Amino acid sequence: MPDIQELQKICSQVRRDIVRMVHKPQSGHPGGSLGCVEYFVALYFNIMKHNPKNFTIDGKGEDLFFLSNGHISPVFYSTLARSGYFPVKELDTFRMIDSRLQGHPTTHEGLEGVRVASGSLGQGLSVACGAALTKKMNGENTLVYSLHGDGEIQEGQIWEAAMFAAHHKIDNLISTIDYNGRQIDGDTEDVMSLGNVEAKWQAFGWHTMKMNGNNIEEVISGLNQAKAETGKGKPIMIIMTTEMGQGVDFMMGSHKWHGVAPNDEQLASALSQLEETLGDY
């Protein structure tokens, strides 16, 4: 298993992939993607039991991950490719015609690593609940992970799933909120305030935790703590603080880079801040 230094190198490469991926088609979502790099790298290179070389939709005997905030597909695709699900050079086709790397993740073109389409927000927690229930019914001792945007939890369906998961004691589910405080129209606080997020999930019957999502060591120890809480009758929600645009100075500090692609100059500036560690695709 890669050590912390190696994981940090992977993070740097994934960040390069992200900005390059959205630059080529001049479209996509770098902000949330950059903020969630440590989470993805920890999950796919350290935490999850999974089988990249032999992908099946059912993932029998594997831990599963569901991306509910599908717009951060760049970080998802880069991590999948870098961990061996499909060739890294395919990242070059992101958002282009005839690609398997659609703007938002989909099973439609058979891309390895994706188990359900997402992009229309608010649907992934329900799907993760269903998959986690099936794991239990099949007598598996494996886990299901899901990631959600903080803006995304404004959708009512999230709270329908929240109630469902607690009621059915889905305690093999570790969900995470990308708590970056930003969404398209501005700060979540200004658009539609989330109030006390942790208290809300607790009130819905979840075990809650907090972690800093932009420190790889904290993410790994946080996810390991979450694992230790599984099997105790409650679903688990990690409220993960991140910085939108993390790692590229001019993309940090506001919501502006939620869904904007860098131009040539901005790309060069971004890449100069991110070390090429594993080789660009």
Add this chain to the structure above:
Amino acid sequence: MEKTLPKFVSTEKKDTRSGFGDGLYELGQKNKDVVALCADLTGSLKMDKFEKEFPDRFFQVGIAEANMIGVAAGMTIGGKIPFTGTFANFSTGRVYDQIRQSVAYSGKNVKICASHAGLTLGEDGATHQILEDIGLMKMLPGMTVINPCDYNQTKAATIAIAEHKGPVYLRFGRPKVPVFTDPNQKFEIGKALLLNEGTDVSIFATGHLVWEALKACEALAEEGISAEVINIHTIKPLDEEAVLASAKKTGCVVTAEEHQYNGGLGESVARVLSQHLPTPMEFVAVNDSFGESGTPEQLMEKYGLSSNAIIKSVKAVLQRK
């Protein structure tokens, strides 16, 4: 049916969503009862001008479309005229039962304004490219369904629907497309517009496909084929008289739309014709498939929605006359 422009010239390109944004802003000045709601897409829907100028009449609902439709329905009780704004996918499929029960069945005066409709949304891909929305909305009793063709017409339609009492679905798009209709046009709901008189074939087009139909018409003219082009900006209620009159004159019909065959304009036209005047028809629409990522131009070509596709369909239908 009214006759409009004799010639198709366009000197600039603009997005139809900006027509909506500018129309809404003008409405804000004219009509104190107009209120607007948006689900975290204010910039994409070009509602920011309205938001800035009329903050007391603008309501940000966050990423919560179902709630937005319900709140809009509630605001009509007491006389407001709510305009809701989000992408077409989240304006229809996402909130279908909320629209059906709280708006359509309850007869509420809500204007559902939907941007980024169809394939021309582009790179975001199939999750966002709804091609079923016209069908979903036209099936609802009492719902008016409008799909204007350019910036000027979208602006005029936005202003016109505030005067209409009852639920309206207004569909527009993301890309910059040719502007070719009159900036001072008066928009009449349910009135088809004759853009070019012809004798060999009738092309009924809606939305972005109207310009493609005009391009096809020009190319066909060079081959000696005289095409009548009619802009069906209102899919429901359909201008049946205009459809029947043109079909009777030309004897064959092509419909063109950025939507699935199933449930689209073509089916509405086919129903009228098969009932009153069976006529050979061809359909330019998406053939029972989801879209994908790509540029709008690439997608319109790949999925058979370009002027080339219209020309092909015209030639096919002429064979069947």
